[in-house]
Amino acid sequence: MKTFSYCFLLLLLFSFSCKKQKQQTSHKRPNIVFIMSDDHAYQAISAYNDKLIQTPSIDRIAKEGMLFTNASVTNSICAPSRAVILTGKHSHINGKIDNLSPFDTTNVTFPQLLQKAGYQTAMFGKLHFGNNPKGFDEFKILPGQGDYYNPKFITQKGDTTITGYVTDIITDLTLDWMKNRRDSVKPFLLMYLHKAPHRTWMPAKRHYTEFTKKTYPVPETLFDDYQTRGIAAKTAEMGILDHMLLQYDLKIPKNALEYLNIEERLGAGGVNLLNPEQKKAWDAVYDPIADDLKNTYTRMGDSLLTLWKYQRYMQDYLGTIAAVDENVGRLLDYLDQENLSENTMVIYTSDQGFYLGEHGWFDKRFMYEESFKTPLLIKWPNVITPGTTEDEMVQNLDFAQTFLEAAGADLPKDMQGKSLLPLLRGEKEKWDRDAVYYHYYEYPAEHTVKRHYGIATKEYKLIHFYYDVDEWELYDRKKDPQEVNNVFEDPEYTSVVDEMKQKLREVREKYQDSDSLSNGYIELYKQKGWIEK
Ligand code: SGN
Numbered sequence: 001m002k003t004f005s006y007c008f009l010l011l012l013l014f015s016f017s018c019k020k021q022k023q024q025t026s027h028k029r030p031n032i033v034f035i036m037s038d039d040h041a042y043q044a045i046s047a048y049n050d051k052l053i054q055t056p057s058i059d060r061i062a063k064e065g066m067l068f069t070n071a072s073v074t075n076s077i078c079a080p081s082r083a084v085i086l087t088g089k090h091s092h093i094n095g096k097i098d099n100l101s102p103f104d105t106t107n108v109t110f111p112q113l114l115q116k117a118g119y120q121t122a123m124f125g126k127l128h129f130g131n132n133p134k135g136f137d138e139f140k141i142l143p144g145q146g147d148y149y150n151p152k153f154i155t156q157k158g159d160t161t162i163t164g165y166v167t168d169i170i171t172d173l174t175l176d177w178m179k180n181r182r183d184s185v186k187p188f189l190l191m192y193l194h195k196a197p198h199r200t201w202m203p204a205k206r207h208y209t210e211f212t213k214k215t216y217p218v219p220e221t222l223f224d225d226y227q228t229r230g231i232a233a234k235t236a237e238m239g240i241l242d243h244m245l246l247q248y249d250l251k252i253p254k255n256a257l258e259y260l261n262i263e264e265r266l267g268a269g270g271v272n273l274l275n276p277e278q279k280k281a282w283d284a285v286y287d288p289i290a291d292d293l294k295n296t297y298t299r300m301g302d303s304l305l306t307l308w309k310y311q312r313y314m315q316d317y318l319g320t321i322a323a324v325d326e327n328v329g330r331l332l333d334y335l336d337q338e339n340l341s342e343n344t345m346v347i348y349t350s351d352q353g354f355y356l357g358e359h360g361w362f363d364k365r366f367m368y369e370e371s372f373k374t375p376l377l378i379k380w381p382n383v384i385t386p387g388t389t390e391d392e393m394v395q396n397l398d399f400a401q402t403f404l405e406a407a408g409a410d411l412p413k414d415m416q417g418k419s420l421l422p423l424l425r426g427e428k429e430k431w432d433r434d435a436v437y438y439h440y441y442e443y444p445a446e447h448t449v450k451r452h453y454g455i456a457t458k459e460y461k462l463i464h465f466y467y468d469v470d471e472w473e474l475y476d477r478k479k480d481p482q483e484v485n486n487v488f489e490d491p492e493y494t495s496v497v498d499e500m501k502q503k504l505r506e507v508r509e510k511y512q513d514s515d516s517l518s519n520g521y522i523e524l525y526k527q528k529g530w531i532e533k
């Protein structure tokens with residue numbers, strides 16, 4: 001009897017210590033706050049460039065952590081980028097090649113794996129998948145692109161419409177979850193996903209006046225003539241002069257267009273969704289802008305009109321970012337107040353980069369620098385040395401493995417990225433990537449950017465445009481960071497072309513991409529009737 005009680009006591013003690021150990025390890029696992037905005041160009045974050053806007057809250061993440069100066073996406077468009085982030089697999093493997101078809105939910109995503117590993121998971125804001133996210137204890141997401149004002153949300157309890165401004169509302173929903181439904185025993189994954197600064201760039205009322213009065217420096221390549229470039233750059237429909245609309249994009253009301261005898265293919269877009277009170281505040285600021293245009297439009301040639309449109313574009317685009325920055329500040333402050341910052345990895349990124357007038361453009365899609373490169377700032381106290389800059393080539397493909405490894409969860413063998421943990425820890429010698437791969441598919445489609453794939457090293461970028469064209473471009477990233485000189489045909493670069501083509505073949509093999517897969521995706525467009533058979 002005595003031996004029995006002794007054994008029983010030992011067993012009890014053992015199970016108690018195991019439980020305690022488990023609690024301690026789970027306590028040590030970091031919370032992950034993944035902040036992503038939509039179309040936020042690195043040029044519009046003051047940690048990268050302080051000529052356009054000050055973003056003190058976003059910059060705080062770099063000050064307290066790491067600023068990545070060479071982060072890129074694998075396919076510069078919204079839903080595909082999100083699919084790459086969630087699956088850790090390139091578009092040709094996860095199947096979400098464009099914005100058009102729904103995400104294949106048989107893909108395994110990192111939130112599902114974190115949830116299985118004991119994380120509490122929540123998502124608020126823009127997903128843009130055509131279906132709901134898997135692996136989340138709670139989500140409140142915008143349908144499709146979502147609206148700036150009085151947005152609708154899809155929730156687990158049905159749809160709901162909330163009066164107000166989208167960036168503030170997404171943050172309110174996030175903080176409400178943090179304050180009222182967060183399980184303090186479990187580590188958490190929070191995906192906090194802004195719609196801003198996506199087209200059609202509608203700022204919050206508190207920013208109308210300040211931003212519409214500003215004038216911005218003009219990018220050197222605003223009047224690019226694409227002289228050395230191929231057909232793709234010349235035929236893309238994302239020019240500020242030719243494709244940015246006065247009413248839909250730049251908020252000039254219909255009566256002003258009628259006065260000027262201008263007809264456009266789209267109407268007032270998001271402005272139609274303002275309620276009477278919101279519309280009154282809007283008109284008070286935007287009507288005088290239209291009056292100004294009425295007086296000057298007929299005297300403007302193409303150059304002046306381009307400059308006018310560029311300024312109008314920047315005012316609204318950057319105005320939406322002011323609210324993103326303030327709201328990121330609200331969230332960071334909350335983490336600080338609740339003593340959560342210490343054990344939380346905070347990531348700020350965008351689903352891709354964006355053109356702010358460079359090459360005369362808005363939008364993204366190309367593997368050219370401004371849309372290929374994406375902002376990335378990460379803080380994680382006790383792991384990342386504050387104020388570090390990292391220039392290694394990392395991609396949105398790497399997030400899934402980074403988060404799983406940070407959480408101590410198993411890494412699926414078929415994920416294609418690389419955990420960023422060595423870089424975050426400052427162990428650069430453990431990082432050996434020398435090239436990154438890119439593949440864009442959505443063509444023919446809005447903005448008419450041709451299908452292309454390519455490879456970038458720190459020195460060069462090689463791009464192949466295909467489908468209804470067969471053209472190659474090579475850029476010397478060090479000598480020509482603005483990418484205005486395609487040197488593919490330049491005899492001085494013959495050996496570089498050979499090396500880069502060889503590297504491209506190797507990388508395509510490594511990631512299992514091929515012409516036959518590309519042709520399969522073209523067939524898919526034919527089957528859907530999006531291109532002629
Ligand atoms: C919308 C925009 C496009 C934009 C795509 C993709 N047009 O279709 O300008 O390229 O989204 O953006 S709009 O008339 O709806 O504003 S993405 O970020 O979702 O990929």
Ligand code: CA
Binds near residue numbers: 038039351
């Ligand atoms: Ca986007």
